[in-house]
Amino acid sequence: MGIVERKDRELHTKHAARAHGQRERILDAARRIVMREGLAALSMRKIADAIGYSPASLYLYFAGRDEIAEALGREGYAQLAAQLEPLALIDDARERLHALAHAYVAYGCDHPQTYELIFMAHKARPEHEGPAARRRRGALADVAGASEADAAPACGARLFAATLSALTPASGAPVDGSLLAQSLWATLHGVVMLTCARAGFQHTAPGPLIDATLDAWFGARRVAATLPTVRAPGVAS
Amino acid sequence: MGIVERKDRELHTKHAARAHGQRERILDAARRIVMREGLAALSMRKIADAIGYSPASLYLYFAGRDEIAEALGREGYAQLAAQLEPLALIDDARERLHALAHAYVAYGCDHPQTYELIFMAHKARPEHEGPAARRRRGALADVAGASEADAAPACGARLFAATLSALTPASGAPVDGSLLAQSLWATLHGVVMLTCARAGFQHTAPGPLIDATLDAWFGARRVAATLPTVRAPGVAS
DNA sequence: GTCTATAGTATGATAGAC
DNA sequence: GTCTATCATACTATAGAC
Known part of the structure; x- marks a missing residue:
């Protein structure tokens, strides 16, 4: 050399x-x-x-504002994942699920800006772009743009899927674990969003809400198995 | 005269x-x-x-852009409510709940822009405001601004609460119906958001997802009542 | 009642000097 | 490697002519 x-x-x-x-x-x-x-x-x-x-x-x-936002989004996702990772090691499946769910929502509610970053790094803004940027976009960006940013949130579903599948197999597969995982993820995402927006979630803290949800699914099955057929109380009137 | x-x-x-x-x-x-x-x-x-x-x-x-957006949001909410209203009259409580949930999500997914309008009419934009607007804001807008726009989405929770309460009373009140209602609403909201964002909801249609969620709560209770304690499958590694 | 013109303020992005 | 200067664009909102 x-x-x-x-x-x-x-x-x-x-x-x-x-x-x-x-x-x-x-x-x-x-x-x-x-x-x-x-x-x-x-x-x-x-x-x-x-x-x-x-x-x-x-x-x-x-390369521009978008690349910076994307980088921040990846950072944020890593931070969220780091927060959840140790909880995924809890032995008891049910305890583990509770811990993960609460931690997920807590993170979202405590760091709404980061949470926004994780999910919205794309699509979030009006254009304000010069003519050169527009020229470029035609050729490249539309194809390449979203794929990487979208990959991160997907892990959310996988995380819960793994835990949930541990909860359901003994029952003879009456329920699709993957569907439930997505449902749970949607619920948690929804709780975060609605809590942050304060949109009518009047005074309920997210914690009890999550407990109630998980209990309804897996917990304290004291709910009557047969459902009464009652008339609608006329909500929309 | x-x-x-x-x-x-x-x-x-x-x-x-x-x-x-x-x-x-x-x-x-x-x-x-x-x-x-x-x-x-x-x-x-x-x-x-x-x-x-x-x-x-x-x-x-x-008065300005915000007032127009707010008006559109109210319109959108009315449209959504009109879509749900007839379903609230279905006799069978469980059927009714299914119908409402599906209709809610279908509306959100089919009209994502309107859905966005309903929930985000405030907070959605960077400022771009002149000096006069800023002067005004200091005195008035911060106090008065959000109250009316926030009122509409709250009805979402009430709608589901009424239906859910019809489903739970027979069981001796083991579950807080209002909590479940909020949970359901959060779930549906989450499904709409994630479906629209295509963020990792890879190929699952919203329909089956909702069915699975409702079944897990009230339906086909073939899931084992006792949960197995299994080791975590090491997701986060 | 509507428009022109304009003030004031942002933005992303680039060319070219140093 | 950094900055100045600038282009091109967008926005809300208002004053004042017609």
């Missing part, structure tokens, strides 16, 4: 490390903005101001 | 009717835009262009 090659590699390494550090600084600033003002308020200018850069410089490290 | 008063009233009526018509035209255009491009893309300019007005004229009929 000649001196030239060696020097070249050192340089590359240094360059890479430096670039990595700058990306981190940018992401840190972006994260702070999203936490304080929401994803919709994230803009290149605000990030640049926050770290004392000019907006133009950001484009040396990221 | 003098002639003057009479004439005055006629004039008022005509004026009111005309104003009403114009509001309708504006709302029609706004609705079309939201259906095609989503709530985030709704703007005064686009509405004005669509009906051949100048942006300034819209302010004669609406």
